[in-house]
Amino acid sequence: MTALLEVRGLETAYGSSQVLFGIDLDIRAAEVATLLGRNGMGKTTTVRSVLGLTRPRGGEVRFLGERIDGRDPDRIARMGLAVVPEGRQIFPNLSVQENLLAFAGNRSASSDPWTLERVYELFPRLKERAANMGNQLSGGEQQMLAIGRALMTNPRLLVLDEATEGLAPLIREEIWRCLNALRGQGQTILVIDKYVQRLVRLADRHTIIERGRVVWQGDSAQLGADPSLWHRYIGV
Template sequence: MSALLEVEHLQCAYGSSQVLFDIHFTVGEREVATLLGRNGMGKTTTVRAILGLTPPRGGTVRFLGERIDGRSPDRIARMGLALVPEGRQIFPNLTVEENLRAFAANRAGVAQPWTLERVYALFPRLKERRQNMGHQLSGGEQQMLAIGRALMTNPHLLVLDEATEGLAPLVREEIWRCLATLRGQRQAIMVIDKYVKRLVRLADRHTLIERGRVVWQGDSQQLAADEGLWVRYVGV
């Protein structure tokens, strides 16, 4: 399996405070991978560094075989790397449909691209609410919209930062169902979340980080067999 994303010895800092020291992992084509750890251990900073939102201090990031560390976020996004950010960050004064249409593109050049109809089929609730403004949606509906918006770019790799954080249990189940559907469609995904029991059923490979360093990597079978890792590094 070819690597879509390759992160090697990534380092990052905010001013004089270093946050990432040695982050390394890969995400392959058609693969679901996770980045796990407690809050404040560097997961979101890693995502920001990959997307060009926080300049790395060292290491390399390659996407589709090209170095992207140092490139602008817009240029990285146009290559086909889509983020569902923590906090959703949808446009509050646009309707659901306008939010989706604003991101329509076919960055991966797929034969059957994501369209409004496909997003509405994945999230029927969005179709019901398509004329509602972003600020009128519940947190779960906003997360569905954020995922749908990212899919409308037809990315090579979909990155979800805190995929189900703060969502009600029923809505959380809807997001897990969506991600399982995307996996079945061979969409490459990188997920940050704390629900390890669900992630070991969804993902292929996992990377655990603590204080800006990788402390464990392995597949779902290995992670499922050692729940002590969950308690030690994820806190569940």
């Protein structure tokens, strides 16, 4: 099966400091993939390089068969790549509903597009808080809003950077429930998170990065059967 996203030999640096050294990554349509590794190993830089937020120095990124490395971030986003960024970055002075409507679009040309009603069905708490400003929400509610906002673009690929970082256990469970529901609907997802036990149950394939290099790739059965990988590369 042809990959929706293909990354080959990706190299990225900040000034004279090289961070990525030849990253390879494939994500196929309708699968859930993860990018794993300790903090500072290059996961977010990989995502930024794919999204055009940080320009790579080498390698290729292809999305829907088109080469996108070097393109502007908005052009890449319009092709159907949406990110839930680390830190959420919602608009604090817009209401929940205004945050969602600001991103409405149908970039995947879906016959069953995401609408306010569908997002509210996925996250009933957002419907209850629809008139509240972004800065009046809890951290968990902001994360739900960030996911809902990305879904309103109807993305072909949804990227979640630190999907459950800093959230209370009950809220984390709600985010996992949401991601399982999206998987069931055929949404292609790339997740960065540290909760390997949950990711093994959620995702199809995994890529582990150490110091800007891919050190392991495999499926959930392989990762679940070898907890030594978790300790060696992820610290859990």
